Amino acid sequence: xxxxxxxxxxxxxxxxxxxxxxxxxxxxxxxxxxxxxxxxxxxxxxxxxxxxxxxxxxxxxxxxxxxxxxxxxxxxxxxxxxxxxxxxxxxxxxxxxxxxxxxxxxxxxxxxxxxxx
Amino acid sequence: xxxxxxxxxxxxxxxxxxxxxxxxxxxxxxxxxxxxxxxxxxxxxxxxxxxxxxxxxxxxxxxxxxxxxxxxxxxxxxxxxxxxxxxxxxxxxxxxxxxxxxxxxxxxxxxxxxxxxxxxxxxxxxxxxxxxxxxxxxxxxxxxxxxxxxxxxxxxxxxxxxxxxxxxxxxxxxxx
Numbered sequence: 001x002x003x004x005x006x007x008x009x010x011x012x013x014x015x016x017x018x019x020x021x022x023x024x025x026x027x028x029x030x031x032x033x034x035x036x037x038x039x040x041x042x043x044x045x046x047x048x049x050x051x052x053x054x055x056x057x058x059x060x061x062x063x064x065x066x067x068x069x070x071x072x073x074x075x076x077x078x079x080x081x082x083x084x085x086x087x088x089x090x091x092x093x094x095x096x097x098x099x100x101x102x103x104x105x106x107x108x109x110x111x112x113x114x115x116x117x
Numbered sequence: 118x119x120x121x122x123x124x125x126x127x128x129x130x131x132x133x134x135x136x137x138x139x140x141x142x143x144x145x146x147x148x149x150x151x152x153x154x155x156x157x158x159x160x161x162x163x164x165x166x167x168x169x170x171x172x173x174x175x176x177x178x179x180x181x182x183x184x185x186x187x188x189x190x191x192x193x194x195x196x197x198x199x200x201x202x203x204x205x206x207x208x209x210x211x212x213x214x215x216x217x218x219x220x221x222x223x224x225x226x227x228x229x230x231x232x233x234x235x236x237x238x239x240x241x242x243x244x245x246x247x248x249x250x251x252x253x254x255x256x257x258x259x260x261x262x263x264x265x266x267x268x269x270x271x272x273x274x275x276x277x278x279x280x281x282x283x284x285x286x287x288x289x290x291x292x293x
Contacts, residue, residue, distance in 0.1 A: 001128050003241035006173065007234040009136035013143055013166070015227035020147035022219030023212045028197050029152070032159050035190060036143050039166050042182075046175045049251075051243045057259040060251060061267075063170075063178045064260070067185050068271050072278035074190050078197040079282035085201045094213050 006047035014040030027081045027091040031074055038070045128245050132172045139165035150211060152203040156194050163187050173243075174250040177257070 013036055020033025042063045049059025085091050142161040149155040163186040170179035260268060 001243045001245055003238045003243050011230035012140045015223045016143040019219050019223035023216040025213045046173050050173050056263050057256050060175050060178050061260050061264045067181050071185050072275050075282050076278045079285040083285050
């Protein structure tokens with residue numbers, strides 16, 4: 001197989017992820033696009049590993065590490081997004097403070113779980 | 118292994134099919150107007166990437182992709198969509214106003230990367246033989262023989278991410 005084939009696929013996945021990160025409004029969709037970018041990088045790592053026929057399997061080990069980091073990132077990221085939703089009632093990444101205040105009044109947020117000043 | 122520029126083998130065709138499925142569903146992930154559909158298209162995209170790994174002969178990475186990404190990450194994402202009360206039907210405000218700028222940036226990155234990769238690796242050829250598949254045993258012994266330090270560092274990273282997620286999402290009602 002020509003090395004260019006997996007590399008172009010990886011570059012395409014990465015660029016689609018970049019578009020999603022820049023253009024999406026919902027924070028969860030932004031995190032999903034970050035996962036697409038990580039997958040693009042992983043695909044090129046595995047392709048280079050196979051091309052190099054590395055005795056240490058550096059590329060595949062690195063791909064496994066990147067998958068682990070992706071799992072940690074999505075877990076922590078979603079926890080932050082849930083905290084944002086609980087305290088502000090909106091998870092739009094371009095929401096101004098005025099929008100958030102309106103959303104907060106509209107959305108039935110669980111007030112009991114929040115600190116009283 | 119020598120190969121003419123235009124030679125297309127069976128693995129090329131299978132890999133190309135997986136890559137087309139991955140790219141198409143990735144496009145649907147970033148362009149779908151329904152949040153839940155985007156999450157489900159993410160399953161298809163990540164599964165197709167796992168198929169790409171299998172064709173490339175990276176067996177362990179492929180099954181890790183299926184287990185962690187398709188199994189765990191997407192479930193987390195769907196749970197988060199549920200907990201943030203994501204709308205089920207179509208919602209037309211999922212992309213911000215700077216989507217054309219984002220499209221331009223992504224197109225520039227894609228053109229630059231593809232041009233550079235084709236220019237640099239036009240001649241490179243990966244000989245995919247069935248006896249050269251990296252088995253799980255080989256990768257495991259390599260991981261625990263040469264890559265043990267990053268492996269342990271990542272264990273600490275996962276632990277701290279877990280603790281951090283618990284601390285961040287703990288309800289703050291004064292009854293700690």
